[in-house]
Amino acid sequence: SKESSLRFLKQTIDLAKNSPPKPTNFRVGCVIVAYGGPNSPQILSTGYTLELEGNTHAEQCALRKLASDHSIPEDDVGSLLSGELNIVLYTSLEPCGKRLSGNLACVQRIINTRKQHPEGGIRKVVFGAKEPGTFVQDSQSCKLLTEATIEWEYLPDLEQDILTVAMEGHVKDEKAKDTSEKTKQAAKPAE
Numbered sequence: 001s002k003e004s005s006l007r008f009l010k011q012t013i014d015l016a017k018n019s020p021p022k023p024t025n026f027r028v029g030c031v032i033v034a035y036g037g038p039n040s041p042q043i044l045s046t047g048y049t050l051e052l053e054g055n056t057h058a059e060q061c062a063l064r065k066l067a068s069d070h071s072i073p074e075d076d077v078g079s080l081l082s083g084e085l086n087i088v089l090y091t092s093l094e095p096c097g098k099r100l101s102g103n104l105a106c107v108q109r110i111i112n113t114r115k116q117h118p119e120g121g122i123r124k125v126v127f128g129a130k131e132p133g134t135f136v137q138d139s140q141s142c143k144l145l146t147e148a149t150i151e152w153e154y155l156p157d158l159e160q161d162i163l164t165v166a167m168e169g170h171v172k173d174e175k176a177k178d179t180s181e182k183t184k185q186a187a188k189p190a191e
């Protein structure tokens with residue numbers, strides 16, 4: 001339901017707040033949920049940007065933690081996501097399709113879970129904000145997900161909160177700051 005999705009998206013925002021602000025990426029949170037099991041919905045794993053060592057993304061951390069929790073190699077995490085459960089990955093920001101660092105994009109990591117086990121893997125991605133054009137533009141992530149038979153849903157209800165958290169630590173637009181300073185000066189009534 002939409003309520004349940006918004007509840008998990010709110011959790012991704014809380015997770016993202018643990019991420020150390022940096023001007024070179026976004027602060028993102030991720031929750032992987034299994035629907036359909038005995039205690040559905042069950043949170044299988046969570047992650048946030050830079051949670052694990054290295055230049056790690058939220059989705060990457062959630063997948064890596066899930067794999068290590070079951071002592072299996074990260075790129076075989078799809079084997080855990082069996083067919084009878086409906087696995088949904090919630091991420092505050094749409095999964096990246098390209099990374100300036102050149103590291104494997106999260107959309108590929110998500111697609112790989114389906115590739116290994118066509119009846120299993122992540123079946124749906126829910127995100128709360130499109131990726132701003134700070135680093136890369138024209139994300140192909142949603143197209144790639146659809147091509148890999150993974151559903152996706154963009155719920156913009158929390159987009160402003162998500163982007164505020166995501167872009168903390170980014171240099172504010174100098175021009176905008178200057179004009180706002182000027183307007184403040186101009187607005188001041190003459191002494």
Ligand SMILES: Nc1nc(=O)c(N)c(NC[C@H](O)[C@H](O)[C@H](O)COP(=O)(O)O)[nH]1
Binds near residue numbers: 025049091093
């Ligand atoms: N979905 C998502 N989750 C994250 O945890 C994260 N940090 C980004 N950020 C996307 C952004 O496009 C990349 O952070 C830049 O392209 C820099 O690339 P690196 O992160 O250094 O590989 N996107």
Ligand SMILES: [Zn+2]
Binds near residue numbers: 057060105
């Ligand atoms: Zn990513």
